[in-house]
Amino acid sequence: MADELERPEETSETHEHDDPGAHLPPPTIWPFAFAAAVALILVGLIVSMWAAVIGIVLAVVFGFLWIRDVSHDVRAAPEPVPVVAPEPSPLTVEPGEPSEPERFPRSKFLEGATLGLGAVIGGIVTVPALGFAVAPAFVGQEEPDVDLGPMDSFPQDEWRITTFTGDPEKGDVTRQTAFIRYNGLKDDVPSYTIISNRCVHLGCPTQPQGPPGEPQEVETSAAPVTLTPTQPSGFGCPCHGGAYDIEGNRTAGPPVRALDRYEYSIINGSLWLGQRYSVGVVEGQGADAVAVRYPATDPGVHVDGIEQVLYPITP
Numbered sequence: 001m002a003d004e005l006e007r008p009e010e011t012s013e014t015h016e017h018d019d020p021g022a023h024l025p026p027p028t029i030w031p032f033a034f035a036a037a038v039a040l041i042l043v044g045l046i047v048s049m050w051a052a053v054i055g056i057v058l059a060v061v062f063g064f065l066w067i068r069d070v071s072h073d074v075r076a077a078p079e080p081v082p083v084v085a086p087e088p089s090p091l092t093v094e095p096g097e098p099s100e101p102e103r104f105p106r107s108k109f110l111e112g113a114t115l116g117l118g119a120v121i122g123g124i125v126t127v128p129a130l131g132f133a134v135a136p137a138f139v140g141q142e143e144p145d146v147d148l149g150p151m152d153s154f155p156q157d158e159w160r161i162t163t164f165t166g167d168p169e170k171g172d173v174t175r176q177t178a179f180i181r182y183n184g185l186k187d188d189v190p191s192y193t194i195i196s197n198r199c200v201h202l203g204c205p206t207q208p209q210g211p212p213g214e215p216q217e218v219e220t221s222a223a224p225v226t227l228t229p230t231q232p233s234g235f236g237c238p239c240h241g242g243a244y245d246i247e248g249n250r251t252a253g254p255p256v257r258a259l260d261r262y263e264y265s266i267i268n269g270s271l272w273l274g275q276r277y278s279v280g281v282v283e284g285q286g287a288d289a290v291a292v293r294y295p296a297t298d299p300g301v302h303v304d305g306i307e308q309v310l311y312p313i314t315p
């Protein structure tokens with residue numbers, strides 16, 4: 001009976017307050033899921049924009065769930081219950097002063113400070129490196145248009161192996177070749193077929209399957225252009241036996257799509273080469289050829305069909 005009078009009554013609040021780990025957040029998988037989503041974004045920036053978009057969506061979702069969990073834990077933590085000192089009694093065994101209640105759990109403060117500091121340091125280290133690594137892939141990739149000489153250098157229905165300097169400021173390292181055929185007028189507009197000679201397997205230079213004629217040099221407003229007549233039945237790649245028909249469609253070998261093509265324009269009676277673009281398959285021929293246009297894509301990469309999802313990585 002004497003002991004019961006001497007001990008203050010223990011309550012559930014008293015237990016909770018005494019346990020320093022009672023309000024720690026439970027283990028959660030969202031930080032790991034968020035990190036995986038960020039990794040997917042980085043991989044997607046290199047491999048496939050679709051993967052990057054999926055990564056961004058997942059990062060937003062997982063980040064939201066992570067923040068919700070953390071804030072929920074903060075809200076769920078019960079207010080510290082002041083310890084009510086027992087009435088002074090001559091029978092009380094521990095009559096000491098009541099301690100000051102803890103207003104905000106120290107573990108919460110340390111957790112927030114660690115996460116915030118980690119985020120700041122991660123941002124400082126990652127963002128500039130990411131910018132230098134990724135930005136060049138999106139900036140300044142377009143080559144200037146190239147003057148290929150007067151339109152009458154390209155007789156109708158004849159092919160010309162056309163070798164030109166892609167960027168006169170950079171010189172001969174930008175020498176490239178395209179196969180060009182003038183198709184005549186279509187709806188009163190001159191029509192050209194301009195096919196890149198770069199094989200879409202691994203990038204070797206393809207050759208016209210037909211004997212070449214005598215090369216001819218043509219002066220232009222920039223660097224001279226070399227035109228070599230030919231009447232090919234198709235185009236072939238000497239590296240691994242890739243073969244293409246006269247519109248650049250793959251007919252045999254390891255290439256994964258049709259040969260790339262070029263935009264063009266007519267300026268003051270001269271043919272100007274524009275930007276390169278990729279195609280999957282070309283339907284029809286000459287001025288009537290039709291193809292879905294895709295952004296210029298590396299060799300070995302599918303641009304259409306289920307393969308573009310199954311094989312998104314550039315070899």
Ligand code: FES
Pocket residue numbers: 199200201202203204237238239240241242253254255
């Ligand atoms: S690079 Fe042309 S077939 Fe391989």
